[in-house]
Amino acid sequence: MKRAEKVEDTRRKLIQAARRAFAEKGYAAVSMDDITASVGLTRGALYHTFGDKKGLLQAVVDQIDTEMASHAHAVASEAASLWDGLIAEGVAYVKMALNPEVQRIVLLDGPAVLGDPSQWPSQNNCLQMTIRTLDKLIEEGTVNPVNTEAAARLLNGAALNAALWIAASDTPEDVVDKAIEAFLWMVDGLKITKP
Template sequence: MQVRTERRSNRDRTEATRAQLIAAARKLFAEKSYAEIGTPEIVALAGVTRGALYHHFADKQALFAAVAEAEAAAVATEIEQAAPDDLSPREALLAGSSAYLEAMQAPGRTRLLLLDGPAVLGRIGMDEIDDRHGNRTLREGLAMAMRAGALRKLPLAALTSLLAAAFDRAALAVDAGAPAAEQMEVITALIDGLMLPARP
């Protein structure tokens, strides 16, 4: 019993330290670019040693990847919460699109995921993260709409990739000051252009 408690306690401490590092890095990466942040700043804000950082992460890039993964997962969660199963395929796609734009307005998130992410992790590395999270939700929504006969049957991977790129451009535009309503108006027109006429 004592051994099991100690193991749980050690695991809890390990997870807490990792979470502290990710939270501190996220705060700093949101405020400045990746290149401007050094590991001494991160460990100071996290309240841990550099040894603790390198115990959990190979280097600053690996820590950034963990931050990007957590941010992408948070965006996907917001999309999924906004598009419950009882919505029609069109409503689900639009609700998810709107939730994406909203989620990307969290301070620093656009830079983390759309600017620094590809620059630090490479396009392939960032695409892998996207495919596990935001792009996964989009792909699932498009596939569901096709199965329901509500959306034109098109190559799913290509459609997901091209629509995701449009959403990312919209998020960047909103981050730069463009009205979110205008971006959503165009996204709605894109999605409606892919929808099939309702069956009689």
């Protein structure tokens, strides 16, 4: 195996092991030795690849957050219109907060260890996509002329905060419908009402 392949294999193994461990026990309860031993690697391999446990969490969060964005975009692409896609994407993101792995790693441990999720690189990619969608919706006359960056930040922030609320709730299944209803009312305010 070439060096680059070995490095990538080590990275993949550590992310996969950490993802399982963080989902099952939570970030604080998992030791670096637990993670490395489960895949037959040393703590040095973890330090060399990710710097530390926090760096490994960042890689796991990036992986899951990217999967979440891909799922939400796939749902949006199946919608009948760009407007319906915008709504479907936001709702899909909110609903993913019901997934125990997403709850624990991305919505609970991630912000506690890595800080404000709106500053994560993966969130910036989502923001740029929402801005482009809003630009197109304004161009086609579906959405009121509004500063698209401001509107995109509010929409993405609303979906993220709804997901955080669901994840922190003792009864997430009871909260999700309330969160989606409020999100839909908010998004609907952007749409041009035709007489």
